[in-house]
Amino acid sequence: MFPPERIRNFCIIAHIDHGKSTLADRLMQLTGAVPAGSRPQYLDKLQVERERGITIKAQTASLVYRHADGHDYLLNLIDTPGHVDFSYEVSRSLAACQGALLLVDASQGVQAQTVANFYLAFEQELALLPLLNKTVANFYLAFEQELALLPLLNKVDLPSADPAAVAAQMAATFDVVPSDVLAVSAKTGLGLRELLPAVVERIPPPAGQPSQPLRLLLFDAFHDEYRGVVCLVAVVDGRLRAGDKLAAASSGSEYEALEVGILAPEPHPTGELLTGQVGYVIPGIKDVKAARVGDTWHLARQPVEPLPGFKPIKPMVFAGLYPASADDYEGLAAAIERLGLNDASVTVKKETSDALGAGFRCGFLGPLHLEVFLTRLQQEHSADVISTAPTVPYEVELAGDPQHQQQQQQQGKEKQRLVLESVAEYPRNQKVSAIYEPTVLATIIVPQQYCGAVMKLAVARRGTQLDYSFMGGSSSSSSSSSIDSAGNSSASAAAADEHAGSSSSSSTQDGVDVLSAAAEAADTGDSSSSSSSAGFLASDRVLLRYQLPLAELAGDFYSKLKSATQGYASFDYEEGPLRPADLTLLELLVNGKAVDALGRLVPTGDAVRLGRALTARMRTLLDRQQYEVVIQASAGGRIVARETMKALRKDVTAKCYGGDVSRKRKLLQKQKEGKKRLRQLGGLSVPAEVFPELLKP
Numbered sequence: 001m002f003p004p005e006r007i008r009n010f011c012i013i014a015h016i017d018h019g020k021s022t023l024a025d026r027l028m029q030l031t032g033a034v035p036a037g038s039r040p041q042y043l044d045k046l047q048v049e050r051e052r053g054i055t056i057k058a059q060t061a062s063l064v065y066r067h068a069d070g071h072d073y074l075l076n077l078i079d080t081p082g083h084v085d086f087s088y089e090v091s092r093s094l095a096a097c098q099g100a101l102l103l104v105d106a107s108q109g110v111q112a113q114t115v116a117n118f119y120l121a122f123e124q125e126l127a128l129l130p131l132l133n134k135t136v137a138n139f140y141l142a143f144e145q146e147l148a149l150l151p152l153l154n155k156v157d158l159p160s161a162d163p164a165a166v167a168a169q170m171a172a173t174f175d176v177v178p179s180d181v182l183a184v185s186a187k188t189g190l191g192l193r194e195l196l197p198a199v200v201e202r203i204p205p206p207a208g209q210p211s212q213p214l215r216l217l218l219f220d221a222f223h224d225e226y227r228g229v230v231c232l233v234a235v236v237d238g239r240l241r242a243g244d245k246l247a248a249a250s251s252g253s254e255y256e257a258l259e260v261g262i263l264a265p266e267p268h269p270t271g272e273l274l275t276g277q278v279g280y281v282i283p284g285i286k287d288v289k290a291a292r293v294g295d296t297w298h299l300a301r302q303p304v305e306p307l308p309g310f311k312p313i314k315p316m317v318f319a320g321l322y323p324a325s326a327d328d329y330e331g332l333a334a335a336i337e338r339l340g341l342n343d344a345s346v347t348v349k350k351e352t353s354d355a356l357g358a359g360f361r362c363g364f365l366g367p368l369h370l371e372v373f374l375t376r377l378q379q380e381h382s383a384d385v386i387s388t389a390p391t392v393p394y395e396v397e398l399a400g401d402p403q404h405q406q407q408q409q410q411q412g413k414e415k416q417r418l419v420l421e422s423v424a425e426y427p428r429n430q431k432v433s434a435i436y437e438p439t440v441l442a443t444i445i446v447p448q449q450y451c452g453a454v455m456k457l458a459v460a461r462r463g464t465q466l467d468y469s470f471m472g473g474s475s476s477s478s479s480s481s482s483i484d485s486a487g488n489s490s491a492s493a494a495a496a497d498e499h500a501g502s503s504s505s506s507s508t509q510d511g512v513d514v515l516s517a518a519a520e521a522a523d524t525g526d527s528s529s530s531s532s533s534a535g536f537l538a539s540d541r542v543l544l545r546y547q548l549p550l551a552e553l554a555g556d557f558y559s560k561l562k563s564a565t566q567g568y569a570s571f572d573y574e575e576g577p578l579r580p581a582d583l584t585l586l587e588l589l590v591n592g593k594a595v596d597a598l599g600r601l602v603p604t605g606d607a608v609r610l611g612r613a614l615t616a617r618m619r620t621l622l623d624r625q626q627y628e629v630v631i632q633a634s635a636g637g638r639i640v641a642r643e644t645m646k647a648l649r650k651d652v653t654a655k656c657y658g659g660d661v662s663r664k665r666k667l668l669q670k671q672k673e674g675k676k677r678l679r680q681l682g683g684l685s686v687p688a689e690v691f692p693e694l695l696k697p
């Protein structure tokens with residue numbers, strides 16, 4: 001058994017693809033937790049994770065390591081997800097840790113993801129978010145005293161790696177001491193022998209109280225087909241034994257600890273977990289939603305002060321999911337339920353649409369979460385699904401009758417607000433006095449030459465600039481006033497001049513040389529060594545912060561950003577505040593009847609243009625019918641566009657002249673099957689496949 005001083009709990013913070021999972025594999029092999037040559041990315045378990053190479057569920061592994069001091073140490077490694085939609089999972093993992101490996105790809109440099117996860121690490125201790133107008137460099141000054149940070153440069157084996165430049169960039173961005181940066185290759189194993197001693201020496205042990213009553217932090221939970229819900233927990237104080245009667249602080253619900261153990265990385269029952277340990281407990285429950293992540297659990301008879309930081313999950317993107325074939329509702333319902341068993345963060349409600357029939361309104365943490373859920377429905381449950389356009393939780397303030405309002409104001413009551421999970425809930429028959437929309441605080445890091453393109457896009461998408469600063473040592477923060485809406489910036493031009501003469505540093509794989517060069521660069525404040533022959537690195541990058549409508553992110557913002565910057569932008573966001581928005585309800589009408597599944601809230605200034613585009617698209621997608629069809633768009637109740645399709649007699653068997661009966665029958669049979677996939681639009685039958693086309697942003 002390990003006393004707290006022989007335990008280290010840590011996680012790995014990194015940008016997507018910088019090598020977290022590969023490093024975790026290596027550490028497990030080095031400590032003998034898994035045999036050498038075992039399958040790569042051992043901790044990534046979902047099929048979609050393997051295919052897309054991303055981590056979605058955080059997983060954990062306990063490793064035993066013998067240090068040169070002759071003692072065995074229990075190292076609990078928590079693998080964190082790599083995408084922003086799952087940042088709540090990152091923050092939960094951080095709460096179970098005392099340290100973090102801050103991993104940066106030596107050929108890519110610091111990316112937005114690393115910066116945003118770093119913000120989260122910081123928030124864990126200081127709750128200073130959101131820090132709107134400060135430069136990243138200033139922000140990190142206070143950080144060192146909090147979660148112990150072990151900066152790592154990975155992929156130093158790559159010919160394009162520029163460890164000296166990236167180490168200097170890390171030193172400048174995260175305020176770490178360059179000589180603390182370890183250079184490793186998770187792939188070849190270079191430098192990894194130095195890493196485990198550094199974990200033991202630089203990350204402090206957990207500070208819990210063994211003699212206090214049991215206090216558990218629940219930081220993850222998943223569903224196991226045979227054992228029900230498995231909770232991952234960190235024992236903050238006291239001792240957890242199998243058979244203990246436990247209670248959840250958030251709900252008061254009671255459970256029995258049927259099995260307790262560590263993940264090594266497969267579950268290994270130990271009968272108990274001591275102060276400071278990380279492991280699993282099986283509480284004998286079926287619904288993963290009962291195991292609320294971030295919650296504090298204690299002995300049922302000994303309540304304790306709950307740990308800070310718990311927040312109930314709040315969906316930020318909603319979409320209606322409908323079966324492509326109308327008679328497959330049950331199949332879709334079963335698939336969503338099974339998938340929901342393992343994903344406590346998705347919310348599901350029944351919903352009926354005139355156009356699409358019976359389906360479900362599901363809430364997700366963000367756009368990627370929605371995409372992953374749809375992919376898993378298709379891949380793991382063979383579900384054929386139509387998803388409506390994603391929408392965000394708008395808040396709509398009703399004007400109400402003036403007398404009632406006056407009364408409410410006198411009583412100091414807020415005006416009545418509706419939260420819309422679906423645009424179909426928009427109050428068409430009541431006067432709306434204001435609409436508020438959720439926003440995000442986005443961090444975008446781009447090579448300086450793409451700055452103008454990013455600013456143009458952000459302005460077009462109703463973004464408000466919060467910060468603009470150069471990365472990699474020479475930080476020059478300018479206010480948004482010096483940047484016009486076309487993205488021309490006097491600061492950018494100055495920076496271009498400043499960096500025009502910067503020389504490339506020689507790249508070497510020798511850790512010591514690399515780091516002393518980095519130290520030198522940081523000491524002299526000289527950023528020239530951080531420019532790279534490998535492409536856009538360090539001093540060439542600009543960090544932009546924007547407040548953007550979440551609805552734009554749920555649309556095509558990210559793909560537009562990628563194409564505007566040829567893939568060089570790195571992008572991340574945190575939740576922002578609600579803000580008032582000038583939006584109008586845009587609807588499509590077929591023969592005078594609104595199609596509920598196609599309603600959207602759009603910027604008022606764009607409503608006419610979007611309405612025209614929508615009717616035109618509808619016209620090209622629909623076959624002409626036996627009767628006249630009128631397609632209209634209405635914005636805020638006013639018709640803004642109209643298309644009329646003249647009647648045409650249609651006979652599917654028309655081509656089958658010459659009395660070929662069997663061919664005729666086949667065609668009619670095909671038509672019958674196709675009918676199951678038809679949907680009603682204003683008395684008009686259209687194939688289900690038309691919807692995704694109409695729903696495109």
Ligand SMILES: Nc1nc2c(ncn2[C@@H]2O[C@H](COP(=O)(O)OP(=O)(O)OP(=O)(O)O)[C@@H](O)[C@H]2O)c(=O)[nH]1
Nearest residue numbers: 017018019020021022053054055082155185186187
């Ligand atoms: N050359 C080289 N390649 C590496 C190294 N470490 C990781 N890679 C490769 O980089 C790619 C991404 O590695 P992963 O370990 O999947 O990255 P990750 O950070 O876990 O990615 P996410 O789970 O998506 O966040 C893989 O193709 C790895 O083989 C390294 O040290 N050197």
